[in-house]
Amino acid sequence: MQQSDDKISADLAAAVSEGDRSALASALNLLDDQRARVRSQAAELLALLQVNQQFRDRHLIGITGPPGAGKSTLCAALISVWRKRGLRVGVLAVDPSSPISGGALLGDRLRMQTSHEDDGVFIRSLSSRGQFGGLSAEVWPMSIVMLAGFDIVLIETVGVGQREADIAQLCDTTCYVAQPGSGDSVQFLKAGILEVPHILVVNKEDMGNVARRTLAELRSALNREHPDGHWKVPVLATSATTNAGVESLADVIDEHHNALTTQQTLLPRRRRYQIYWIHKRLLEEFGSFGIERLGGEKKFLAQLEKNQLDLFQHYESLRKQLHKI
Amino acid sequence: MSQDSVKRDRPWLMRTYSGHSSAQASNQLYRTNLSRGQTGLSVAFDLPTQTGYDSDHPLARGEVGKVGVPINHIGDMEALFDQIPLDQMNTSMTINATAPWLLALYVAVAERQGVEPSTLQGTTQNDVLKEYLSRGTYIYPPEPSVRLTTDLIAYTVEHIPKWNPTNVCSYHLQEAGATPIQELAYALSTAIAILDAVKASGQVSEESFHEVVGRISFFVNAGIRFVEETCKLRAFGRMWDELTQQRYGVDNPKQRRFRYGVQVNSLGLTESQPENNVQRIVLEMLAVTLSKSSRARAIQLPAWNEALGLPRPWDQQWALRMQQVLALETDLLEYDDLFEGSHVVETKVLELIAGAREEMARVESQGGLVTCIETGYVKSELVQSHTLRMRNIESGELKIIGVNCFEETAESPLTAGEESGIMKVDKRAEEEQLTSLRHFRSNRDFDQVERALELLRAAAIDGTNIMPPSIECARSGVTTGEWSEVLREVFGEYRAPTGIDIAPLTGGASEALKLVRESVRMTGTELGRPLRLLIGKPGLDGHSNGAEQIAVKARDAGFEIVYEGIRLTPHQIARAAQEEGVHLIGLSILSGSHMELIDDIFTELKRIGSADIPVVIGGIIPEQDAEHLLQNGLKAVFTPKDMDMNGIMSAMVSIIRKAHGLEVLS
Numbered sequence: 002m003q004q005s006d007d008k009i010s011a012d013l014a015a016a017v018s019e020g021d022r023s024a025l026a027s028a029l030n031l032l033d034d035q036r037a038r039v040r041s042q043a044a045e046l047l048a049l050l051q052v053n054q055q056f057r058d059r060h061l062i063g064i065t066g067p068p069g070a071g072k073s074t075l076c077a078a079l080i081s082v083w084r085k086r087g088l089r090v091g092v093l094a095v096d097p098s099s100p101i102s103g104g105a106l107l108g109d110r111l112r113m114q115t116s117h118e119d120d121g122v123f124i125r126s127l128s129s130r131g132q133f134g135g136l137s138a139e140v141w142p143m144s145i146v147m148l149a150g151f152d153i154v155l156i157e158t159v160g161v162g163q164r165e166a167d168i169a170q171l172c173d174t175t176c177y178v179a180q181p182g183s184g185d186s187v188q189f190l191k192a193g194i195l196e197v198p199h200i201l202v203v204n205k206e207d208m209g210n211v212a213r214r215t216l217a218e219l220r221s222a223l224n225r226e227h228p229d230g231h232w233k234v235p236v237l238a239t240s241a242t243t244n245a246g247v248e249s250l251a252d253v254i255d256e257h258h259n260a261l262t263t264q265q266t267l268l269p270r271r272r273r274y275q276i277y278w279i280h281k282r283l284l285e286e287f288g289s290f291g292i293e294r295l296g297g298e299k300k301f302l303a304q305l306e307k308n309q310l311d312l313f314q315h316y317e318s319l320r321k322q323l324h325k326i
Numbered sequence: 327m328s329q330d331s332v333k334r335d336r337p338w339l340m341r342t343y344s345g346h347s348s349a350q351a352s353n354q355l356y357r358t359n360l361s362r363g364q365t366g367l368s369v370a371f372d373l374p375t376q377t378g379y380d381s382d383h384p385l386a387r388g389e390v391g392k393v394g395v396p397i398n399h400i401g402d403m404e405a406l407f408d409q410i411p412l413d414q415m416n417t418s419m420t421i422n423a424t425a426p427w428l429l430a431l432y433v434a435v436a437e438r439q440g441v442e443p444s445t446l447q448g449t450t451q452n453d454v455l456k457e458y459l460s461r462g463t464y465i466y467p468p469e470p471s472v473r474l475t476t477d478l479i480a481y482t483v484e485h486i487p488k489w490n491p492t493n494v495c496s497y498h499l500q501e502a503g504a505t506p507i508q509e510l511a512y513a514l515s516t517a518i519a520i521l522d523a524v525k526a527s528g529q530v531s532e533e534s535f536h537e538v539v540g541r542i543s544f545f546v547n548a549g550i551r552f553v554e555e556t557c558k559l560r561a562f563g564r565m566w567d568e569l570t571q572q573r574y575g576v577d578n579p580k581q582r583r584f585r586y587g588v589q590v591n592s593l594g595l596t597e598s599q600p601e602n603n604v605q606r607i608v609l610e611m612l613a614v615t616l617s618k619s620s621r622a623r624a625i626q627l628p629a630w631n632e633a634l635g636l637p638r639p640w641d642q643q644w645a646l647r648m649q650q651v652l653a654l655e656t657d658l659l660e661y662d663d664l665f666e667g668s669h670v671v672e673t674k675v676l677e678l679i680a681g682a683r684e685e686m687a688r689v690e691s692q693g694g695l696v697t698c699i700e701t702g703y704v705k706s707e708l709v710q711s712h713t714l715r716m717r718n719i720e721s722g723e724l725k726i727i728g729v730n731c732f733e734e735t736a737e738s739p740l741t742a743g744e745e746s747g748i749m750k751v752d753k754r755a756e757e758e759q760l761t762s763l764r765h766f767r768s769n770r771d772f773d774q775v776e777r778a779l780e781l782l783r784a785a786a787i788d789g790t791n792i793m794p795p796s797i798e799c800a801r802s803g804v805t806t807g808e809w810s811e812v813l814r815e816v817f818g819e820y821r822a823p824t825g826i827d828i829a830p831l832t833g834g835a836s837e838a839l840k841l842v843r844e845s846v847r848m849t850g851t852e853l854g855r856p857l858r859l860l861i862g863k864p865g866l867d868g869h870s871n872g873a874e875q876i877a878v879k880a881r882d883a884g885f886e887i888v889y890e891g892i893r894l895t896p897h898q899i900a901r902a903a904q905e906e907g908v909h910l911i912g913l914s915i916l917s918g919s920h921m922e923l924i925d926d927i928f929t930e931l932k933r934i935g936s937a938d939i940p941v942v943i944g945g946i947i948p949e950q951d952a953e954h955l956l957q958n959g960l961k962a963v964f965t966p967k968d969m970d971m972n973g974i975m976s977a978m979v980s981i982i983r984k985a986h987g988l989e990v991l992s
Contacts, residue, residue, distance in 0.1 A: 023904065023935040030907040034854035102843055103856060104881035106827055110902060111890045118897070124905055128886050130856070 010042055014049035020089065020150045022123060029125050032142045037324075044317035047142060056148040057267060060258045063156045063168040066178030071204040073109040074241035075178060076157055080113055080122060082251045083153055089121045091151035093143055095158040098128035105129075123151065138285075141171055141278045142313070169198060170274050173267060174257045176200040176250075179219060181212040187222045197228055199257050202250060206240040213238075231264055232257065272312070276305045279316045287323050295319060332660050337653035338615070339624035341418060342642045343589060345370035345395035347755040349405035352395040356410060358639065364646055366416040367448075368626050369406070370394030371428070373866035373917055376463040377893070378424050378810025381759045385895065388922025389866050390756040394420075398763050399805045403431040404438060413441040417448035418493075418587070418624070423465040425452040426478045427809045430796035433486075437801070449490040449587070451545065452478055455516045456495045458699045458822040459708060460502035462868015462892045465810060468696050470817035472523045474792055479520070480529035481793035483538050491538075492520060493545040493587065500547035501593045502871055503712025506558040506678055509547070511685035512704060514565055515695040517542055521574060522694075529791065539570050540581030546622070548613040549591040550606055555613035556665070557674040559620040562586070565679060587624035588614045593871075597633040597966040599728030599735050604630045608648055615652060618663040625649055633966045634741070635748030635948045636918065702823030709825040709874050716875055719969055721836065729969050748948060751918070763805070770803035778802040779812050786816040824870070824891045826877045838972040839883065845979045845991050846884040853986055858908040859978070861889040862899040864927065867917035868892045872944055876912060876974065883975045896923060900930035903939050909982045915945040924955060940985045942978065944968075961985075 013031070016024030032043050064079075066072050080090050092113060098105035105128035113124055125147075127140060140156060147154040158168050169175045177198035190197065201223060203216045220236045227234050235253055239246035261267040280302065283291055295301045308315050342359055345352040356367055371394040374386035380398050381390045390396050397403055407415075412435065421428045429450050433443045454471040457464040464471060475492065482489040496504070496513035504512065524530055524538055544562070548555045563584040570582040590610035595603045607627050614622040627645040629637030637645075652658060665671045689698050698704045718724035725731050781795040782804075799809055835843070850856040861877050863870060870892050877889040888906045890898075903911050915923060920943060931937045943955070944964040952963040961981045964974055980990045 026904045026907055026936075030855070033907065035851075036854040039854055098886070099881065102882050102884040103847060104884045105886045106877070106881055107858075107886055107888050107906070110888070110905075111821055111898075126886075126888060126906055128856070 010045035010049055014046055014149075017046075017050065017146060017149050022120065025091075025123060025146070025150050026125075028146045029143055032146060033139050040320070041317060043142065044313050047145060047313035048311040050145065050149045056145075057262065059148045059152055059154070060254070061144055061148060061154050061156070061171075061173045061271075062254060063158070063172035063175040064178060065158045065168050065175065065198075066202075067180050067183070068159050070178040070180040071241055072157055072159070072178050073112050075202070075204050075239060075247070076155060077113045078239070078241045078244055078247040079251055079254075080155070082247055084119065084121055086251075088152040089150070090123075091147035091154045092122070092124040093140060093147065093154065093156045094124065094126045095140065095156065096126060096128055097159065098130050103130070123147070138282065141274065144171070170277060173261060173270065174199050174254055176202055176254070178202045178204050179215060181205050181208045181215045183215070187218050190219075190222055197223070197234065199227060199229075199232060199234065200250070200253055201234060201236045203236070203238050204241055206238040206245055207242060229266070229270075232260055275312050276302065279305065279312060279319075282316070283319060283323070286320070291323050294323060335618070335659040337659060338622050338649075339366045339416065339587075340364055340646060340649045340653075341366045341368040341587075341624055341626040342646055343368045343370050343420065343626045343628075344642060345372075346393075346636065346749075347391040347395070347751055348759055349395055349397065349402040350408075351391075351755070353406050353408050353410070355639065356406075359642070359646070360410070362643060362646065363650060366418065366624060367410075368418045369420065371419070371421055372396045373463070373868075375428075375806055376421060376424060377866050378427075378465050378806060378814070379866070380805050380807030381756070381763050383807055385866060385893075387926070388756075388919030389917055390759050391751060392918040393867075396759050397428065397431065397806060398759075399766055399803060400431055400434050400438075400800050401762075401766050403428075403435045403800075407435055407439075411441070412436045412439055413445050415448070418451075419449065420451050422451055422454045422457050422463055423471065423474075424806065424810060425450045425454075426474055426792050426796050427800075427806060429478060429482075429489075430793065430800040433797050434800035444486055445488070446486050447488045449493050449543065450478065451495065452492045453495045453516060453520075453545075455519060455695060455699060456498050456512075457868070458820075459512070459705055460498035460869075460871070462822075462870060463866075464820060464822065464868075466813065466817040467820040468699055470813075471820075472519065472696065473527070473789075474813075475520060476524045476527045476529070477792040479524055479538055479541075480527065481791055483530060483534055483541060485793075487537075490541055490543045490585075492541075493543050494520065495545040497545045497547040497589055499708065500549060500591065501869075502708045503710075503715055504708055505711055506554055506561075507681035507685060508707065508711060510558065510561055510565065510678060510682035511689065512695065513544065513546075513562075514569060514682070515686055515689045515698075517544075517566075518569070518573070519695040535574070536576050536578065536581055539574050539576050540578070540583075543623070544584065544586035546586045546588050546614070547591055548588055548610045550594050550610060552609050552613035553671075554674065554678075555610070556617050556620070557671055558678055559586075559614060560617060560665070560671070560675045561678040561682065563620045564675070565682065584620070585623050587626070588622040589626045590614075590628065592628050592632055594726070595628060595630075595633045596726060596729050598733070599738070600631050600634060601738060601740055602728055603628075603633070604644075604648075607645070608652075611648065611652060615658060617665050618661065619666070631741075631748055633946065635946060636751065638749040641749075699822065702825055702827075705823050705825030706828050709878065710828045712871060712875060713828065713878050716879075716971060720971060726969070729967075766803070767805070774802045775799075775804055775808070778804055779808060782809065783812050783816060786813055821891055824874065824877075824889060826874050826881075826887075826889060828878065835882075836972075842883045842972050842975045842979070845976060848991075849979055849983055849988065850884075852988055853909070853982075856886050857884070857910075857979070857982060858886045858888065858906060859910050859912060860899070860903045860906060860908040861887060861912045861914065862894055862902070862927075863892045863914050864894055864896055864899055864923045865915060865917060865919050866893055867915060867919070869916045870914070872916070873914040875971070876914070876944065879971045880975060880978075883972075885975075896926035896930045899927055900934055900936065903931070904934055904936045908939065909985075910978055911939055911941045912978070913941065913943045913945075915943060915947075918946070920945060920947055920955070921951060924960060925958075928959060938985070940981050942981065944974075 017028050083090050096107050107126035110124050144154050175198040201219050203212050206212050223234045237250050292298050372391050373389045375397045379386045381396050436443050452475055479491040482491040494517045496509040499509050499512050566584040567582045570576040576582050629641035629645050692698050722730050778799040785792050785795045846857050859880050861873050863873050877887050881887050940961045942962040947963050983990050
């Protein structure tokens with residue numbers, strides 16, 4: 002049994018790296034699966050994709066902002082620009098789920114497809130499933146699998162508050178799309194509710210004066226470096242309806258990726274999130290008692306930092322260890 | 327008492343909405359209907375014609391000649407009216423996105439018959455706004471669509487003065503779930519949007535503008551609550567009179583008259599005990615005839631077996647005879663308005679007017695109807711109302727005889743027999759249409775076609791009236807697909823909001839829903855992740871009510887739903903199912919093209935390696951077709967008979983469990 006599982010994971014990893022859509026879909030299903038036996042397979046798969054070594058030239062981008070800011074149309078416009086530049090794009094769209102039934106209405110897929118015959122775009126919708134600070138816990142491993150198959154992976158989330166904090170840590174580059182005419186963004190930024198994004202966008206530039214005022218407010222509120230350092234947060238205006246500013250936004254997003262690579266902060270950044278995710282996941286599953294059993298938070302985190310091997314495998318072995326106790 | 331001594335009103339225009347297979351077959355049908363005493367024609371076009379595709383376009387596969395007649399070019403239009411002199415005919419055409427084109431063809435055929443176009447009489451539905459809310463045969467974004475609408479209006483007012491250029495439709499709003507108040511509010515808001523656009527276009531002088539107002543007519547629905555419906559029509563008349571006077575300054579009372587035609591409600595027609603639909607239709611007809619001051623100008627009735635499939639000529643004759651009995655046998659037309667002075671009716675009318683005014687103000691404050699369509703506001707309101715209706719049927723609060731009460735029945739002789747009581751479209755019709763289209767295409771003057779299309783493109787770009795170059799295209803042998811494609815290139819295509827993102831209805835879940843929720847949750851846990859369902863509407867059919875209601879219900883039952891609206895190709899559906907990792911695909915098809923479309927979806931799923939995803943269908947599916955589909959791997963067929971939505975949900979859970987080798991829950 003174990004033998005054949007290994008084989009399945011190996012075949013799947015190879016096919017995903019080749020950009021096979023069917024394999025990618027199966028891999029995402031696998032990562033979404035909460036059954037214990039499947040979880041080990043998922044860990045195998047992630048390890049085989051050699052998360053820590055590769056995907057340096059790939060880019061994980063988060064787009065977030067309040068409802069009605071025009072995120073979906075902006076994503077669509079960006080995807081169209083990237084496709085013209087010959088880049089393959091994977092999308093993870095996160096939608097809220099109903100707290101009562103658990104049900105959810107997913108996605109805005111059609112708007113994001115440049116052409117339905119285009120094999121260069123792959124969209125998977127996820128529901129927040131009320132856990133992990135609003136972002137589905139599966140987003141991180143799924144984005145890793147998508148990075149194996151696509152040049153650009155785009156994560157779209159809705160809302161203000163905790164979710165932005167999450168997406169800001171998870172992605173290489175975070176864009177916040179502000180709603181013109183709403184002072185909320187500025188207030189949230191000042192109050193520290195909103196994690197400072199790498200790029201701020203005022204979409205719906207066609208709204209005229211209202212958009213210009215929001216733009217000015219954000220520029221003055223954010224006239225400083227990003228807390229990550231070495232990056233001055235640009236504030237851009239776009240219009241997804243007329244496509245104005247979308248090319249420049251794509252350029253700025255690319256610049257940020259270049260900055261991360263030259264400063265050699267891209268991979269440490271991803272690794273940092275990976276550790277954060279593992280920590281949070283184990284806490285959720287086993288509580289602080291679980292972390293104590295592993296020698297306490299400090300020791301446990303230090304171990305993860307030191308680990309030069311694959312962190313996902315390390316995570317899975319910690320789970321097994323805790324399940325045995 | 328001799329009949330001669332009593333002064334009777336002239337009866338309304340009697341029509342039957344019809345057309346199928348081919349221009350020739352429909353022509354036969356029209357001539358038969360006219361010889362049986364029908365006094366006007368009502369043309370049903372097939373979906374490719376309505377959405378601007380030639381019969382051989384890939385999206386047209388399976389749809390040609392199904393819900394109406396295919397018209398690709400002037401040859402088809404000529405055959406459709408063969409031996410029917412257009413100067414003596416009053417023709418209503420249910421056509422919207424491609425209305426300027428079909429009118430252009432009609433004008434060109436008149437020319438060929440030697441009829442002066444300025445004498446033509448009839449109606450183009452030409453109300454594209456409601457297509458975004460219901461019915462779904464829009465093509466372009468709202469703004470250029472409204473421009474086409476106004477071009478047709480401006481042209482006919484000047485050149486075909488007796489034509490009704492626009493039939494503002496509240497009909498389809500009711501089919502999409504609208505309450506009487508919503509019907510009043512959104513239909514009148516539509517009329518405002520159209521008239522404002524005509525005014526803003528600057529194509530019509532101040533004087534002629536009053537003519538335009540006078541030529542606006544309405545297409546209204548009448549449901550089974552016929553007292554309320556009568557009141558609704560009285561409210562319509564009063565509000566229209568007031569609106570045209572106050573907003574547009576029309577002084578001539580004749581130009582302020584609320585003129586309307588009717589097709590009675592199809593939403594309430596049932597598949598079980600379908601003979602009951604006859605009394606439903608008759609009662610609904612009373613709503614639009616009883617009150618003389620708000621009586622319909624033209625009536626078309628559905629056939630008793632619409633929920634089963636396509637009606638046969640005999641079924642249509644029966645529908646016509648219902649009208650004739652009411653108009654000619656009864657004493658209805660001998661009296662003045664029966665409700666004048668009734669306090670009860672007056673109170674109800676005032677209540678409806680107040681509610682409608684409030685909703686119209688809400689629409690206006692949000693920027694008018696076009697904006698409210700783009701933001702999805704109106705669509706969500708309609709989905710919400712329809713959801714409430716379904717909920718009331720489910721709880722038994724809303725009684726439907728033979729569906730949620732008095733379900734027992736003796737065997738019906740009406741649906742017995744080989745045909746099972748419906749019409750079968752000849753499978754060869756589509757093939758013959760394709761052959762004749764290819765023949766027509768290769769026998770025309772290409773340079774002339776090119777020149778005409780360039781004129782059309784130029785007008786589309788620079789904003790001059792679209793009708794003259796369209797008529798030139800019609801004369802030159804341009805096809806429906808070519809005409810529409812030029813405009814697609816200039817205007818772009820559009821997808822309307824689906825409206826299903828409504829908040830769950832308030833009030834607790836019923837016991838049945840709680841049970842379903844538990845089984846959805848449990849099965850999700852057993853399969854490792856929450857159950858996901860893709861709801862797809864393949865083909866050109868835009869009737870999305872059913873798909874929307876299933877989507878909303880499934881969300882409430884705990885499914886994660888992927889629903890992307892209407893007009894998807896089998897390729898798009900298969901691919902979305904794979905990318906989204908769904909456990910089940912639910913398709914909704916009402917146009918009769920289920921055999922071809924399901925076949926295509928199975929092929930696509932196999933091609934991309936996802937043949938293991940189970941597929942079910944909901945729609946108007948005749949029993950023989952259902953058996954065939956089930957044998958070929960389809961997992962379930964749901965028809966209008968299946969009103970129990972919780973039952974549909976549990977059935978889907980069972981299918982998913984079976985597909986994954988889990989024990990089916992009892």
